[in-house]
Amino acid sequence: MVSEQEVIKLTNEVFIDSFEIEKSKLVPEANIFTDLGLDSLDVVDLVVALQKKFAVTIRDDERIRTIRTLGDLQQFILTIKKEIGK
Amino acid sequence: MKRYDHIVVGGGISGLTLTLLLAMNGKKVLLLEKGSHVGGSLTRFDKKNIPFDTGFHFTAGFSKGGILTDMLQVLGISEQIKPIFLSGPGSGVFVFEKDNLIYDVSSGTENFRLSLHKYFPQETLAIDTYIAKVKKVWQFTPSLDLRKIGVSGQAIDEDYLSLQQVLDSLTTNNHLKGLLSAFCVCYGVSPKETSFANHARIAGGLYESVARLQNGGEAFIQAFKNRFSQFNVEICCNTTISDCTEIENDCVGKFVLTNGETITSGDCTFTIHPQEILKVLPRQYFKKAFLERVAAFETSYGFFCVSGIVENVDPSNFGPSIASLLPSTDLNDLLSPKLKQETALAIIRCVETGKDGKKYCTVNAFGPEFYPHLKQWADSTVGKRPADYYEYKAQRVQRVKERFYTLYPQYQDNFKVLDAASVLTFRDYLFSPEGNAYGIKQKMGQFNLFGKLPLMNIYVAGQSAVLPGIVGAMVSSFIVGRNLIGKDTFSNFIEGALSN
Numbered sequence: 001m002v003s004e005q006e007v008i009k010l011t012n013e014v015f016i017d018s019f020e021i022e023k024s025k026l027v028p029e030a031n032i033f034t035d036l037g038l039d040s041l042d043v044v045d046l047v048v049a050l051q052k053k054f055a056v057t058i059r060d061d062e063r064i065r066t067i068r069t070l071g072d073l074q075q076f077i078l079t080i081k082k083e084i085g086k
Numbered sequence: 087m088k089r090y091d092h093i094v095v096g097g098g099i100s101g102l103t104l105t106l107l108l109a110m111n112g113k114k115v116l117l118l119e120k121g122s123h124v125g126g127s128l129t130r131f132d133k134k135n136i137p138f139d140t141g142f143h144f145t146a147g148f149s150k151g152g153i154l155t156d157m158l159q160v161l162g163i164s165e166q167i168k169p170i171f172l173s174g175p176g177s178g179v180f181v182f183e184k185d186n187l188i189y190d191v192s193s194g195t196e197n198f199r200l201s202l203h204k205y206f207p208q209e210t211l212a213i214d215t216y217i218a219k220v221k222k223v224w225q226f227t228p229s230l231d232l233r234k235i236g237v238s239g240q241a242i243d244e245d246y247l248s249l250q251q252v253l254d255s256l257t258t259n260n261h262l263k264g265l266l267s268a269f270c271v272c273y274g275v276s277p278k279e280t281s282f283a284n285h286a287r288i289a290g291g292l293y294e295s296v297a298r299l300q301n302g303g304e305a306f307i308q309a310f311k312n313r314f315s316q317f318n319v320e321i322c323c324n325t326t327i328s329d330c331t332e333i334e335n336d337c338v339g340k341f342v343l344t345n346g347e348t349i350t351s352g353d354c355t356f357t358i359h360p361q362e363i364l365k366v367l368p369r370q371y372f373k374k375a376f377l378e379r380v381a382a383f384e385t386s387y388g389f390f391c392v393s394g395i396v397e398n399v400d401p402s403n404f405g406p407s408i409a410s411l412l413p414s415t416d417l418n419d420l421l422s423p424k425l426k427q428e429t430a431l432a433i434i435r436c437v438e439t440g441k442d443g444k445k446y447c448t449v450n451a452f453g454p455e456f457y458p459h460l461k462q463w464a465d466s467t468v469g470k471r472p473a474d475y476y477e478y479k480a481q482r483v484q485r486v487k488e489r490f491y492t493l494y495p496q497y498q499d500n501f502k503v504l505d506a507a508s509v510l511t512f513r514d515y516l517f518s519p520e521g522n523a524y525g526i527k528q529k530m531g532q533f534n535l536f537g538k539l540p541l542m543n544i545y546v547a548g549q550s551a552v553l554p555g556i557v558g559a560m561v562s563s564f565i566v567g568r569n570l571i572g573k574d575t576f577s578n579f580i581e582g583a584l585s586n
Contacts, residue, residue, distance in 0.1 A: 018375035041540055044533045045375035048382075057531045060241040 001085050002054075007077050010053050011070070018049045028071030036070070056080055088349045090116045090320075092570065093341060095327060096357035098126030099556050100548040102310040104355055104563035106161050109317035111571045111579060116351070117319060118343070120326045120358075120517045124310070127516055127523075128303025128556075133504040135441035138393040139450055141512070141523060142303035143434055144172065144408065146291030147557045153291075156232040157560050160583040163309035169297035170436075172406050178296065179409040180268055181493060182261060189265060195221075195293045202265070212257040216266055219244065219252065220293070223286035229552065229561055230287065232580055236568040242283065248530055249277040249285040250418070264415030271410065271430050271454065273554045274386035274524035276421040281530040287553055298406050298436060327354070327366050330541070336371065337543045355566055357548035357559075359385070359519045360526060360535040371541050380535060386554070387423070388509035388521035390455040392486045396435075396447040397500045404447040405435030411489055421454060429453040431489055449501065451486045455509045457520035468514045479506055525550030537566060545570070 015021045021036055032038050038046060047058050054077060058064065067073050094105045097119030105117045123129065127141025147154030148169040158164040172178060173193045180189045191201040195217065202213045226242045228234035244252070249270070253263045267277040269289040277285075299305045314321065325345045332339030342348050356363040360380050369377065396404070411431040414420060420430045431453040438448045457464075463475045483506050491498045509521025525548060528534060536551035538544070547566040549559035568576040 014375075018378060019373055041538065042373060042375070045373060045379050048379045048533050049375045051531060052382075057246055059246055 097124030100559040166309035386524035524554035
C-alpha cells in the first residue's frame with residue numbers, strides 16, 4: 001500500500017515534470033487553478049499524467065469536480081489507491 | 087490577404103461534414119486537403135473500369151431514426167446517399183477457421199440475439215445480458231442522438247470496464263466471446279484495450295444494421311461537392327498549413343499554407359491525425375503534460391486489401407455480404423502487432439456497375455496489417471518498392487485466395503485478382519500516418535484530442551476524437567460545429583432540418 005508521503009511526492013512530481021511548476025509552490029493549500037495556474041483544458045492532461053504515475057483509472061465523477069487544492073487532490077489519490085487495495 | 091471565418095484542415099468525412107455545417111450556417115470556410123482530391127478513404131478507384139472501395143466498405147447508422155440518417159438529413163444530402171442493407175441468409179457470416187465453424191447471424195439487434203440463442207442454447211442468459219448492456223450504453227450516450235448532440239453524458243461503469251472483463255464475467259465459451267468481440271476488427275482496438283462502452287457504441291450500431299452505399303464512398307464525395315458549390319465553399323487541394331504565426335492572447339493570427347500563401351481566419355479546425363496536428367502548431371504554447379498525452383497515442387493498424395472479380399456467376403445471387411474469417415477466437419491475439427499467425431480477414435461480395443454499364447461481381451478482401459511489420463520498406467514510395475516487397479504482397483494475396491476458396495469453393499475457377507494494397511499504399515495515397523485505418527487507437531482510460539486546444543481558436547475533430555469510423559468522425563464534427571456556431575443557433579438549425 002502506498003503511503004501518504006509517497007502520494008504527496010509522486011503528485012508533486014507530476015506538477016514539476018509535466019506542468020513545469022516550481023517545487024516551492026507545491027503546498028497542500030495551493031489552489032490548482034488560481035495558485036498553480038492550470039486551466040480547465042489542463043485538467044484532462046493532469047488526469048492523464050496522474051493515471052500514468054499511479055497506475056490507476058480516474059473516473060469522471062462528482063469527487064473529481066470538488067477538488068480545488070493540491071491537498072484535496074492528494075487525498076483523492078490516496079482514497080482511490082485505498083479503494084483498489086481493498 | 088484572404089480572410090475566412092474558418093479553416094478546416096483535412097478533406098476526409100469529418101472535414102467535409104464540418105465544412106458544410108459551417109457554410110450552411112453562413113460562415114466563409116476554406117477547406118484544405120493535403121492530397122490531390124477531397125474524400126480521403128471514401129474515394130473509390132477503378133480497375134478495368136470497375137469501381138472498388140478504398141477504405142469505406144460498410145457502415146452502421148442507416149436504420150430509421152439512426153444517427154447517420156439524421157446527420158445526412160441535416161446536411162441536406164440524404165437524397166444522394168442510398169444505403170443497400172445487408173440482410174437475409176448469408177449476408178453476415180462469422181467463421182472460426184480452425185474449428186470450421188460458421189455462424190450466419192441475422193441483422194437487427196433482436197434477430198442477432200435470437201441467432202446467437204440458436205447457436206449457443208446453453209448461453210442464452212450470457213447473450214441476453216450482453217445485449218442488455220449494449221442497449222444500456224446506447225441509452226447513456228446522448229451524442230448518438232442528434233437532437234442531444236453535445237450534451238455531456240454521465241460516465242457509466244461500462245466506460246471503466248474493458249470488453250474482455252465484461253465477456254469474462256458473462257461466459258467461459260470462447261466461441262461466443264470471439265463472436266461478441268469480432269467487431270473489434272471494425273474499430274482497431276482489442277477486447278482488453280477497449281472499454282465495453284466504446285465497443286457497445288460501435289458494435290451496437292452494427293448489430294442493428296449494416297449497409298453499403300450505392301456508388302460507395304463516392305456518393306458522399308459527390309453529394310458534399312454539390313452542396314459546397316451551393317454555399318461557395320473554397321477547397322484547396324495539395325495544400326495544408328505549414329505554420330501558425332502572429333499568436334496573441336493564445337489566438338493564432340495568421341496561417342501560412344504550404345502553397346506559400348498566408349491567410350487570416352477567425353478559427354481553424356484540424357480533422358487529421360493528432361500527432362500530425364502538433365507538427366504545425368508552435369510547441370511553446372503547449373504544456374509538457376499535453377504533449378506527453380498526445381505522444382502516448384498509439385496509431386491503429388491498417389489493412390492489406392485485395393480487390394478482384396468473380397466471372398461467369400449470376401449477379402442476382404452475389405451478395406451483398408460480409409464474411410468475417412477468424413483464425414482464432416481470441417481477438418486480443420488477432421489484433422496485436424505481435425501477431426505471428428494469420429490475421430483476421432473480411433470478405434465482401436457485392437455487385438458493381440462498370441463504366442461499360444455491365445454488372446460485375448466484385449470481391450474486396452481485407453485483413454489487419456501492422457505497419458511495424460513493413461518497416462523495412464517504409465522508405466520506399468509508390469511504384470518504386472523493392473522486389474521483396476512485391477514477393478511479400480504476392481504471398482499475402484495467395485493466402486487470401488486460399489481462404490476465400492475454402493469459404494466459397496464454387497468460385498475457385500473464376501476469381502481474378504485485379505489489385506492489392508498494403509498499409510504503405512494507403513499511407514502514400516491517403517496521407518494517413520502508417521496507413522492507419524482508424525486514426526489513433528481509442529483505449530480505455532484514454533483522453534482523446536477533441537474540441538478546443540490550448541490555442542484558443544484552434545479546434546480538433548475527426549475519427550480520433552470521439553469514435554472511429556464514419557459515424558464517429560461525423561459526430562465529432564457536429565459537436566465541434568455546435569461550439570463554433572453557438573448552442574442555441576445550432577440546436578434550432580438541427581431541429582429545423584430534422585422536422586422537415
